[in-house]
Amino acid sequence: MPEKPQELVVLLHGILRSKLDMLPLTKFLKDKGYDTLNILYPSREKNLEDLSDFVHEKIVHHPGYDESVPLNFVTHSMGGLITRYYIARLAPKNLGKVVMLGPPNTGSEFADWLSDTQAFAPLFHAFYGPAGPQLRTDYKHIDGEITYPLGVIAGSASVNPLAPWILDGEHDGIVPVERTKIEGMTDHIVIPTSHSFMMFNQDVMDQVLAFLKNARFDR
Numbered sequence: 751m752p753e754k755p756q757e758l759v760v761l762l763h764g765i766l767r768s769k770l771d772m773l774p775l776t777k778f779l780k781d782k783g784y785d786t787l788n789i790l791y792p793s794r795e796k797n798l799e800d801l802s803d804f805v806h807e808k809i810v811h812h813p814g815y816d817e818s819v820p821l822n823f824v825t826h827s828m829g830g831l832i833t834r835y836y837i838a839r840l841a842p843k844n845l846g847k848v849v850m851l852g853p854p855n856t857g858s859e860f861a862d863w864l865s866d867t868q869a870f871a872p873l874f875h876a877f878y879g880p881a882g883p884q885l886r887t888d889y890k891h892i893d894g895e896i897t898y899p900l901g902v903i904a905g906s907a908s909v910n911p912l913a914p915w916i917l918d919g920e921h922d923g924i925v926p927v928e929r930t931k932i933e934g935m936t937d938h939i940v941i942p943t944s945h946s947f948m949m950f951n952q953d954v955m956d957q958v959l960a961f962l963k964n965a966r967f968d969r
Contacts, residue, residue, distance in 0.1 A: 756785040757820045757846060759962070760809060764827025764852075765793040765881060771949055775824060778955045784822075784962070785814040793828065794879035799892070801881065802835040820846030824958055826949050827852050827925070828881060830902075831891070838893035847899040847965055849958045852945045855902070855932040857887035858925045863916045887929070896934030901961035903954055904930040905943045922948065939967045 759779050761772040769790040776788045789808045791801055809815055821844045823833045830853030837845060854861070864874040865886060874882055883889060905922030908914075913923045920927040922945035931938055943951040960968035 756783060756814065757822060757962075758809075758812070758814055758816070759784045759786050759822045759824055760805070761786060761788040762791070762805065762823065762825040762829030762832055763793070764829055765878060765885070767793070767826065771826065772824075774950055775955055775958065779824070779959070779962075782959055787812045787814070791832070793881065794877070797880040798828075798831055798835045798884050799839070801832045802839055805832060805836055806840055817844050820844055822846040822962055823848045824962075825850050825853065827854065827945065828885065829853075830855065831884065834891070834893040834896075837898065845898055847901070847962055849901045849903065849961050850930070851903050851948050851954060851958075852905055852922050852925050853902060853930050853932075854885050854925045856929045857885055857889055858929055859887060859918075860910075860913070860916055860924050861885035862887055896932060899961075899965040900932070900935045901937045901939075901957075901965070901967060902930050902932070902935050903948070903957055903967075904938065904940045905945055905948045906940050907942045907944045909944045909946060937961065937966050939969075 761776055763771050769788045772788050776786045780786050791804050821842050825833050830850035864870045904927040906920045908923030910923035917926050924945035941953050948954050957967050
C-alpha cells in the first residue's frame with residue numbers, strides 16, 4: 751500500500767526579510783512530520799497581488815505538492831497578507847490551516863508614520879517598494895472573507911526604540927496586537943516576544959504546531 755503523502759506547510763517570511771528567518775521553523779515542522787516549502791520571494795519588488803502569483807508558481811512546482819493533501823501556511827508579518835491574497839485570488843481546493851505570526855492584518859501605524867514623515871517618506875517608498883503602501887492602516891485590501899482555519903500569534907515585547915512614540919497599546923515593536931486581529935479568525939494568542947525575533951521563539955513554534963494539529967492554540 752503506498753505511503754500517505756505528507757501535509758505540506760508553506761513558510762513565508764516578511765518584507766525586508768528572507769527564507770533564512772524561517773529556517774528554524776522549517777526544521778521544527780519537518781521534524782514533526784510535515785513536508786515544508788520555505789519560499790524566498792522578492793518582497794521589495796512586487797505588490798501583494800503579484801507576490802501571491804509568485805508564491806503560487808513556487809507551490810505548484812514543488813516536488814512534494816499534491817492536490818489530494820492539505821496545503822498549510824505559516825507566515826511572518828507581510829507573509830500573512832500575501833497568503834490572504836493567495837487564498838482569495840486562487841482559492842486552493844486543498845487549503846488546510848493558516849498560522850500568521852505578527853501579521854499587520856489591518857496595517858500598522860508604524861508604516862503610516864514612515865510614509866507620512868517627510869524625512870522618511872522617500873526612503874520608505876524606495877526601500878519597501880510596491881508593497882509598502884499596502885501595509886498602511888488605511889489601505890483597502892481586495893482579499894475576501896476569512897472562511898478557513900486561521901490562527902494568529904501576536905507579540906507583546908519590543909526592541910524598537912521608536913515604537914513607544916508611535917504605537918499605542920500592546921505591540922511587538924512594529925505591529926500593535928489589535929492590528930494583528932481580523933474578522934473570521936479561528937483563534938488568537940499573545941506571546942511576549944518581539945516582531946523581529948518571534949519566528950525563533952520556542953513557545954511560538956509550539957503554538958504553530960498546536961494549531962496545525964488541532965485548529966486551536968494550546969492554553
